[in-house]
Amino acid sequence: xxxxxxxxxxxxxxxxxxxxxxxxxxxxxxxxxxxxxxxxxxxxxxxxxxxxxxxxxxxxxxxxxxxxxxxxxxxxxxxxxxxxxxxxxxxxxxxxxxxxxxxxxxxxxxxxxxxxxxxxxxxxxxxxxxxxxxxxxxxxxxxxxxxxxxxxxxxxxxxxxxxxxxxxxxxxxxxxxxxxxxxxxxxxxxxxxxxxxxxxxxxxxxxxxxxxxxxxxxxxxxxxxxxxxxxxxxxxxxxxxxxxxxxxxxxxxxxxxxxxxxxxxxxxxxxxxxxxxxxxxxxxxxxxxxxxxxxxxxxxxxxxxxxxxxxxxxxxxxxxxxxxxxxxxxxxxxxxxxxxxxxxxxxxxxxxxxxxxxxxxxxxxxxxxxxxxxxxxxxxxxxxxxxxxxxxxxxxxxxxxxxxxx
Amino acid sequence: xxxxxxxxxxxxxxxxxxxxxxxxxxxxxxxxxxxxxxxxxxxxxxxxxxxxxxxxxxxxxxxxxxxxxxxxxxxxxxxxxxxxxxxxxxxxxxxxxxxxxxxxxxxxxxxxxxxxxxxxxxxxxxxxxxxxxxxxxxxxxxxxxxxxxxxxxxxxxxxxxxxxxxxxxxxxxxxxxxxxxxxxxxxxxxxxxxxxxxxxxxxxxxxxxxxxxxxxxxxxxxxxxxxxxxxxxxxxxxxxxxxxxxxxxxxxxxxxxxxxxxxxxxxxxxxxxxxxxxxxxxxxxxxxxxxxxxxxxxxxxxxxxxxxxxxxxxxxxxxxxxxxxxxxxxxxxxxxxxxxxxxxxxxxxxxxxxxxxxxxxxxxxxxxxxxxxxxxxxxxxxxxxxxxxxxxxxxxxxxxxxxxxx
Numbered sequence: 001x002x003x004x005x006x007x008x009x010x011x012x013x014x015x016x017x018x019x020x021x022x023x024x025x026x027x028x029x030x031x032x033x034x035x036x037x038x039x040x041x042x043x044x045x046x047x048x049x050x051x052x053x054x055x056x057x058x059x060x061x062x063x064x065x066x067x068x069x070x071x072x073x074x075x076x077x078x079x080x081x082x083x084x085x086x087x088x089x090x091x092x093x094x095x096x097x098x099x100x101x102x103x104x105x106x107x108x109x110x111x112x113x114x115x116x117x118x119x120x121x122x123x124x125x126x127x128x129x130x131x132x133x134x135x136x137x138x139x140x141x142x143x144x145x146x147x148x149x150x151x152x153x154x155x156x157x158x159x160x161x162x163x164x165x166x167x168x169x170x171x172x173x174x175x176x177x178x179x180x181x182x183x184x185x186x187x188x189x190x191x192x193x194x195x196x197x198x199x200x201x202x203x204x205x206x207x208x209x210x211x212x213x214x215x216x217x218x219x220x221x222x223x224x225x226x227x228x229x230x231x232x233x234x235x236x237x238x239x240x241x242x243x244x245x246x247x248x249x250x251x252x253x254x255x256x257x258x259x260x261x262x263x264x265x266x267x268x269x270x271x272x273x274x275x276x277x278x279x280x281x282x283x284x285x286x287x288x289x290x291x292x293x294x295x296x297x298x299x300x301x302x303x304x305x306x307x308x309x310x311x312x313x314x315x316x317x318x319x320x321x322x323x324x325x326x327x328x329x330x331x332x333x334x335x336x337x338x339x340x341x342x343x344x345x346x347x348x349x350x351x352x353x354x355x356x357x358x359x360x361x362x363x364x365x366x367x368x369x370x371x372x373x374x375x376x377x378x379x380x381x382x383x384x385x386x387x388x389x390x391x392x393x394x395x396x397x398x399x400x401x402x403x404x405x406x
Numbered sequence: 407x408x409x410x411x412x413x414x415x416x417x418x419x420x421x422x423x424x425x426x427x428x429x430x431x432x433x434x435x436x437x438x439x440x441x442x443x444x445x446x447x448x449x450x451x452x453x454x455x456x457x458x459x460x461x462x463x464x465x466x467x468x469x470x471x472x473x474x475x476x477x478x479x480x481x482x483x484x485x486x487x488x489x490x491x492x493x494x495x496x497x498x499x500x501x502x503x504x505x506x507x508x509x510x511x512x513x514x515x516x517x518x519x520x521x522x523x524x525x526x527x528x529x530x531x532x533x534x535x536x537x538x539x540x541x542x543x544x545x546x547x548x549x550x551x552x553x554x555x556x557x558x559x560x561x562x563x564x565x566x567x568x569x570x571x572x573x574x575x576x577x578x579x580x581x582x583x584x585x586x587x588x589x590x591x592x593x594x595x596x597x598x599x600x601x602x603x604x605x606x607x608x609x610x611x612x613x614x615x616x617x618x619x620x621x622x623x624x625x626x627x628x629x630x631x632x633x634x635x636x637x638x639x640x641x642x643x644x645x646x647x648x649x650x651x652x653x654x655x656x657x658x659x660x661x662x663x664x665x666x667x668x669x670x671x672x673x674x675x676x677x678x679x680x681x682x683x684x685x686x687x688x689x690x691x692x693x694x695x696x697x698x699x700x701x702x703x704x705x706x707x708x709x710x711x712x713x714x715x716x717x718x719x720x721x722x723x724x725x726x727x728x729x730x731x732x733x734x735x736x737x738x739x740x741x742x743x744x745x746x747x748x749x750x751x752x753x754x755x756x757x758x759x760x761x762x763x764x765x766x767x768x769x770x771x772x773x774x775x776x777x778x779x780x781x782x783x784x785x786x787x788x789x790x791x792x793x794x795x796x797x798x799x800x801x802x803x804x805x806x807x808x809x810x811x812x
Contacts, residue, residue, distance in 0.1 A: 011575070011576050011579045013572075038581075039580070039581045043581075068575065069572050069575050069576065070572075070575035070576045070578070070579040071579040074578075074579055074580070074581050075579045075580055076580065076581075077580075158803055158804070161803065161804050162709050162804055162805060163703055163707075163709075165804060165805065165807065166419075166475050166476075166703070166706040166707060166708055166709070167702060167703070167706065169417070169474065169475050169476035169706060169708075169807060169809070170417050170475065170476045170702045170705065170706040171702075172476070172480075173417045173476040173477040173480055173481045174445070174480070174481055174482065174483075175444075175445045175449075175480050175482075198803070198804065199804070201801075201802070201804070203806055203807045203808060203809055204807065204809070290701070290702065292699075292701045292702060292703070293698075293699065293701075295696070295698045295699075296573060296576045296577075296696065296698060297569055297572070297573070297698070297703070299576065300572040300573065300575060300576040301569075301572060302572055302575075303568050303569075303572070303710055304709055304710070306803065383802065383803065386803035386804070387802070387803045388800075388803070389800060391797075394794075394795060395607075396607070396789065396793070397564055397567065397604070397712065397789065397792035397793045397794070398564070398567050398568055398571060398604065398605070398607070398792070399568060399571065400609055401571065401575060401609045401610065402609060403575070403609055403610070
């Protein structure tokens, strides 16, 4: 029997460590061939898949794969319809899997990907397919239910902690009045923005204001807070989620002129939260301002990953293969924290249907009373996830990656 | 006799390694006290300086200083007037220096800072002051004359190479048509933008289009190039200088609506080149787009420095102290390349007056004929400068810095 693996949703810097984990465990457990879907289930439907063998399964190949950001196999955002409405899609997928003699199907992704696994496993049971379908969690957003955290979050949180410290150093260098607004990913869940709180320490003043999408945003209160903070210090550094919303439900970035711009597909662009707020501050206060968007860098910074995260990313891959080979299907591997200090974490299996399409938010009891900062409970949760480093393999001055088509 | 050191101009991730080099060499050569100006000459004029002693001069202090980005002492943008017009400023500076029993004065910075050293040394000679004035080069922009390159450039170039590789991996993950425009610092000199060419290699397709400020920018030709490139590949990644200008002399970013915005000081903001070009592409082509500004991250990324650069940054500091203690004044330490392969580089002294206020541009013969990419001559120049790494000292998951006021 053979196995097939797909990657789906937004890239992370450790999703390929999970791919490495599934791949090695499948081979160790006797899979004859392991295929990779190119661009997830969308590619599979187009007959795009590749046997994962040769250089990539060598020890060196695995080490490079662990250190390669984004999705080695390519990714997609494909929403699988209901089998009642589009049975032909399901028939096609199962026909391809049968042709390839697939016994084990792994999908590495977030909410939507778990929905895909859920639907395929339900359909598979209905048609008495022997194929095992396993979900493997991945998302920098950390918004999956039933898992303590998601692989990918720790490295993105570490990246945010690292660059916030550096931005704070830079912003204090001139000694001028200076308000820096840093826009961080996570449209509905503020886990990444909250990670900016990690910057504070013996050697760092820390971020002065943290604005999560879970907390309604008031322009006036925001300005009042920034003004009051700048009375106490010249440099004020703000971490703001791209998804902060006014009480009337509008995104702050929708207030910007730039959002009126529509691209060739008719998509409105929802960016520019930091820019809007930065201009607002500059118009109302006597201060220099700067807006910084961490943009894709926060999800693809393979050069600064958390070793804790990358190890867990690899482990959930192996655990998924183990479960599938032991007969499980329709489940997702979750991370279960045993203790914070010393940090201990194990894996368990959860019903993938209970994970699909649910977004886990930051608990409001982890935010301080003035809604400016995270409480120690959040730091105790997040700090273990950013510990230790996996050194890139530098060749000729730059980190080496491994890529599919070269 | 005592020494005093100041930092000036934009922060870099290695300027504190230069500070460490001057500091250690001054102490080794018998300076009784070494002072640091807080926020450069502007702070000195306000009587703000500090003796550098205790923890910071310990071995551990020096190692942390080398790894701390931005300006440990704080920086300024202070343009020293002519002594004829503002003699009181000169009299005040020399009175402060006399009071502190200063024999050696070091200023770490770029063009403007070298102008300061030039003026102070000329004035000092006129009044028969025994103080030695030495310039120590620093700028990520690499635009100083009479030196092969500047400390700070190698680390910023390495950062750009690293993140361009990661951005390229991320941009190819979906397999969609996708145009990514990355805005890089350097308003008049394209050295940093050119460094995006370093990304290409066995494991990376490389950047597809590089737009330097040295080459006049044509919106139509730009669009035509991007369209033609996307016929050959889905993902097109563009590195563009923040300072690209049309033939009529207007900055491209001035075409953006956003630039009409004026802050409380009446400053017009000149940002948004990538955003403008990205919107232009989206309006004219059937493709997804993304604009990324590397912003301050490219000058303060202490977590990914070039060891070659940081070693040279330390060395020019030591060479400046040596020269001053041997009686030199009114000079700048320059880097002189002996060979590319193996890379060898030494220091020499140049007349600081010949460096002041001159901007060194990227030679156009290092740009290819279609103005899309850098030639091998540039890569041979830049590649040695990004070699090897200086590992941060990670504590609790984040790189440790050292700061003045904690």
